[in-house]
Amino acid sequence: MTMQTPPASGASKKPLFSILSRLSLLMVAILLLTVAISMLMLYLLPDQLWLATGLSLAIVLPIGLGILRSQLQAMIKLFHTLAGTVISYQDNDFSIGVHWPLQDELGELVEAHNALGDVLRRQRLDLVQRELLLDTMVQNTPVAMMLVADHGPIVFANIAARQLLNQGRKLEGFSFNDVLTQVSSSLFEAIQRGGDGLFTVAARDAEEEEEVYHLARRNFSLNGRHHELFLLRHLTVELRRQEVQTWKKVIRVISHELNNSLAPIASLANSAAVLVSRGQTERLPGILHTIEERTRHLESFIDGYARFAKLPTPRLEHTHWNSFIAGLKSQVIFTIVDSLPEEAVNLDRAQMEHALLNLLKNAHESGSREDDVSLSIRVLQGMARIEVMDRGSGMSDTVMSNALIPFYSTKRSGTGLGLALVREIIEAHGGRISLQNREGGGLTVSLFLPLI
Known part of the structure; x- marks a missing residue:
């Protein structure tokens, strides 16, 4: 029995000479040898039966034990070798195989053991290749x-x-x-x-x-x-790319809306001029009323976009939180978490009120209960941290990565200007905004403002 690189596994062969048969023949041979020596001793010492028997056993037992030892020693060595290869397998070393020269039950065991090592070696090689591929992908992402x-x-x-x-x-x-x-x-x-x-x-x-x-x-x-x-x-590059695409879409929307409004106005104005030239003024009030409606609709439409595009520079004023929050509470329902800070802050009250009203309105529209919509204000390291929290459905990764882009909206009738306008207001104040899904459901919108 030797150790070698395992051969390719093949079909299992039927044992030609089993261990049981070999041991049986060995016992028969020892028995026959014992009988032969006993008869020889009796022939040489016919009158000394016990002496002849003792001499026979003294000769046969060492020979028989030697033969058995030689057979069992090879098997024991094989068992130790198999145990050693199992330890190698545990250490992810599948390069060692076992050889057994006889075609018996142990030969079948060795063949199955080598086949197992061959399978594990191939699986290990596949795993290493996959790990290398995964590491390359992870490192370069x-x-x-x-x-x-x-x-x-x-x-x-x-x-x-x-x-x-x-x-x-x-x-x-x-x-x-x-x-x-x-x-x-x-x-x-x-x-x-x-x-x-x-x-x-x-x-x-x-x-x-x-x-x-x-x-x-x-x-x-x-x-x-x-x-x-x-x-x-x-996300900066992706946001910029998406903003460009969004602005292109906005331009198409504005162009479409202008055409839809100006074309009827031009047609009605022409009709009014014809009626005046004919002296038929009884239909003029209706035409002028329609022109006024279309004009007001167009004015409202353009004003919504102009507020975002032409946000004025904030006019900062020294503001105490108690009076500011009192003004908010008169317009929307929310709960204050903890006490309000004593430190005042410099902000544009109208713009900041508009920003927080947008956030609180979104919180109510998120599916959250009214008493779960809350607002927290804390002062940390010279910054005021304002958090608007709800217990709605939160945001998916896709929605969150696009939420601050102008005109991006998941609402059927939404303009997509709410969060984008809040972001513009906060950044104009020298602050920043972040969005965070809450554990247990809901969303937290955090605003960070410098106190001075």
Whole structure:
């Protein structure tokens, strides 16, 4: 019996000489040898039966035990070899095979064992190839991926995550909390809030623009230990591309609406001129009334878009939260979470009131109960954090990634200007906006405003 590289597995062969047959022949041979030696001893010592018997056993037993030992020793060595290959399999080493020269039951066992090793080796090779393919895809995806074990060490980070969080340097082995101290405040706050969400990173200088990211996180168990996967998707380029497409759509909509309104007005005006030239003025009031209706409709339509396109510069004034919230409460129902801050803030009351009314109206239209629509205001590190929360259906990843784009709406009669206008107002105040799905259902819209 030897160890070798396993041959290709084939069909199992029927044993030609079984272990039981071989041992039976061995016992018969030993028995015949014992009888022959006993007869010889009796012939040589006819009058000494016990001495002849003792001498026969002394000769036969060592020979028989030696023969049995030689047969069993090879089997025992085979069993140890099989145990060793099983340990190799546990260590993912499938290169060792076993050879047994006899065609018996042990030969069948060795053949099946080698066939198993061959299958495991092929599966291991396929698995390694798949792992290489998956690692190549993960490393080169533009989505930053980071795997953290129990909020402790970072166990995996792809190229995008290294570039985003550590200037391209390795992140594995570093403490997750230590890495968080070096990231932007908006990313830190998005991670601390938990759940999925959209957030913006402010531009570092006037020549750059703000960056928009979508954060997704998933929890699972790996090797009996809790892990959390963070996915950061850069949406700035995609948002800009979608905004261009949206503006093209808006231009087509405005052009269509203008044509639909101006063509009837021109026709009615021509009809009115004809009637005046004929002295038939009795139909003029109806024509003028129709022209007035079409004009007012067109004015209302254009005004909705103009408010977004021509948002005036905020006129900041020193504002206390108590009086500001009192004005909101007179217009919409909501609950205040915790007490209002004593620190005042500089803001344009009309614009900020319009922004919060939009958010609170959206919260009521989300399917949330009235008493689940709430507003929270806190002051943290020189920033006022305003949160509008509901218990509606929340947002899918697709809707959330498009929610801040002008004219994007999931409502049949929506204009898609609500959240986009809120974003413009907040950014005009030097702040930022982020969206976050709540645990247990619902949405949180967070507004961050500088106090000064």
